[in-house]
Amino acid sequence: MDITVSGKNLTVSNIGRFDLGFTLDCGQCFRFELKNGIWQGVVGDKLLKVAEQDGKLTFFDCTQEEFQNRWRKYFDLDRDYESIIRILSQDETLKAASDFAGGIHILQQDIWEVICSFIISQNNNIPRIKGIIERLCRGFGNKLDENNYTFPSAEVMANMTVEDFAPLRAGFRVKYMMDAAKKIANGEIDIAALCEMPLDEARNELKKIYGVGDKVANCILLFGFSRMDALPVDVWIKRALTEFYGSVNLPQFALPYAGIAQQYIFHYARIYRKELFEK
DNA sequence: AGCCAGGACAAGT
């Protein structure tokens, strides 16, 4: 990884297999948008502006220190995806999927934001998920500038009333968010402790939140806790796996990286096997 | 104009 600073911007090259657009637009995060070739979104308490060109990443308005402390981790740039792809490419399906979507990295997002976002995601579509999250942040997050607000903390959300939630238009998910905020804020579910638990145990803890089932729990584990062996199974993946493997199971060799394999297959199938998703 | 969305839950077999 090579880093060069020019003016207020910072450029990173030699980062191995990485695709910024795929990574930010693959359904694992909901707060980025592409404007004039620049991806822009709030991460933590910062507005991030980043672009990719010729295999290099340019971070706008970014110091060396900020890149090292935040974005290097956020984009998971220190994980050896080449090796993972090598392991996954042991069969035809996963090789094709990896060839196409192997540039996707699993972001290291804020865990509370992931919990709340994937609760909102259930039985919902991406544009509306983004709208609800946008209204949540604008209404209850901290203002960075006219158009950008932080994601409200679990503590803040634990003090919100049903009337506070009403303008978000989140429907039946409100009671789920309220329970999640309460259990995280009061420590009933201890995020630090979950990091140390075996996968099944951590999943069962997360499912104590009203409205969190297997699929959402696995999304939280994969996208929030960087548990690459967590496998979120939705209707699309179910169809794709059944088509490719005859059942809703990945081959043995892929299990340690089931979550990554799932992301690759999802995007591969969505583009190249569209007929699987048409009824 | 409906249909259905990267689900979860509860109540029925």
Place this chain on the structure above:
DNA sequence: ACTTGTCATGGC
């Protein structure tokens, strides 16, 4: 253990 209706709301 599987199947089904229900839940709010609004993109498309």
